[in-house]
Amino acid sequence: MTKTVPAPKAGILDIAPYIGGKSKIEGVAEPIKLSSNENALGCSAKAIEAYEAAKVKLFRYPDGHAAPLRAAVSAYHDLEPERLVFGNGSDEVFALLNQVYLEAGDNIVTGEHGFLAYRISALACQAEVRLAEEPDQRVSIEKLLELVDAKTKIVYISNPANPTGTWNTPEEIAYLRARLDPSILLAIDEAYAEFVDEPTWETAFGMARGSDNMIVTRTFSKIHGLAGLRIGFGYCPLPVIEAIDRIRLPFNANLPAQFAAVAALQDSVHIEASRQQILNWHPRLRQAIAGLGFEVRKSIGNFVLIYFKDGEEAARANEFLMTQGIIIRHVANYGLPQCLRITIGKDEENQAVLEALAKFAATRA
Ligand SMILES: Cc1ncc(COP(=O)(O)O)c(C=O)c1O
Known part of the structure; x- marks a missing residue:
């Protein structure tokens, strides 16, 4: 007798599993995690x-x-x-x-x-x-x-x-x-x-x-x-x-x-502080990132999106940031392989991102 196994209904196994933002870098005890649009200031x-x-x-x-x-x-x-x-x-x-x-x-x-x-x-x-x-x-x-x-x-x-x-x-x-x-x-x-x-x-x-x-x-x-x-x-x-x-x-x-x-x-104090953290950093980050020669457009939300030359460069930048202990999100599965999304973080985290991006910019052809 042939053995059959329980089969999911049609289509289930064709669904690409959701992949959340990474939270670990091997060998880095406390990476800077800016990959899931969480609140930079934590909760109230x-x-x-x-x-x-x-x-x-x-x-x-x-x-x-x-x-x-x-x-x-x-x-x-x-x-x-x-x-x-x-x-x-x-x-x-x-x-x-x-x-x-x-x-x-x-x-x-x-x-x-x-x-x-x-x-x-x-x-x-x-x-x-x-x-x-x-x-x-x-x-x-x-x-x-x-x-x-x-x-x-x-x-x-x-x-x-x-x-x-x-x-x-x-x-x-x-x-x-x-x-x-x-x-x-x-x-x-x-x-x-x-x-x-x-x-x-x-x-x-x-x-x-x-x-x-x-x-x-x-x-x-x-x-x-x-x-x-x-x-x-x-x-x-x-x-x-x-x-x-x-x-x-x-x-x-x-x-x-x-x-x-x-x-x-x-x-309301925490809500307002969280909002101000984003509103203060949005223009600063965009300006600084553009100043490094990357394309970044006006956007709203607690994140910025950087457009690289192509998917290969975005992947390299993503890897490079990981070597600097920073986790951001390569959004290829959103149909944007040339883009990296960075959640706006705490002051020192945003500074670290800018320093890492400046180092990466220096490696660009
Ligand atoms: C556009 C959008 N909607 C909804 C959510 C998810 O919200 P929740 O955590 O309430 O499921 C996210 C989370 O990243 C999101 O980006």
Whole structure:
């Protein structure tokens, strides 16, 4: 008798596994890690206190409705509490949306350099992922619309976008929404919203409020520095919440994460310090990097993207920075082999990056 082994359903093994930012360099005890857009200043001391306080409750299940956190987010962002869904990071909110809305043969549409999390869970639903060209590495509304058809269920945009740091204006988002059939969801991922100081960018919360097909997601992983706890949320139309709640695991937002997230929202001093660290360093880093002869464009978010001559030079620069104890992100798997993304870090980390890049610049032909 021939032996068979359990086989994953069609398509699963064709999905390229997500590769996170590196965190180790062999032989370097404490590398400078600027590869995952984490918060340079860590998280709030108040969030740590709340996390500590949660430890005596670890034997309890978390609040499946995340009531205190729901109330805190609702008050902080002025959002109707019943329209919020919490997830194990905003990644889980994308996965839940995909599970609820995608059947085999459906499709999602997103930018060619868009965040990978939307794609992986869509492929797991046996849906097609359609990647719209991004001229100048910026999401083009027209290019997205060209790919939308009767099988499109969700259009995803990260705004600001990772890793390009480009963004779409509220007028563009409104234009897109107006041209999408109301049966198609428009999901706007605002993971980096709090780091923005750009008059032509605006949160989509207001637009989503009056909409039956728009979703806005946020995360506690970036400005609040709680990436390790995994907590994010989506602001959705009520029918979307009702559908998600049918399949959401009852305790998907863990207990210490809920505690710490409430405290993080209350620490306006830490939020502002984190924001200022990025806003102060963005122009300084871009100017200094350009001064070394590298191409770096205006971008928003807690990172900068350097464009090298080609993929080979970007790979060499990446290796060189590792020899200097610095880990950054080569974003070849985002369709940008010629680019390295550097998370803006602490003052001394940013200085170290600039010194290392200056040394690399000296080796250039
Ligand atoms: C555009 C974008 N969206 C979402 C996330 C992930 O957020 P979370 O940690 O809440 O899953 C990231 C993280 O890097 C991101 O870059």
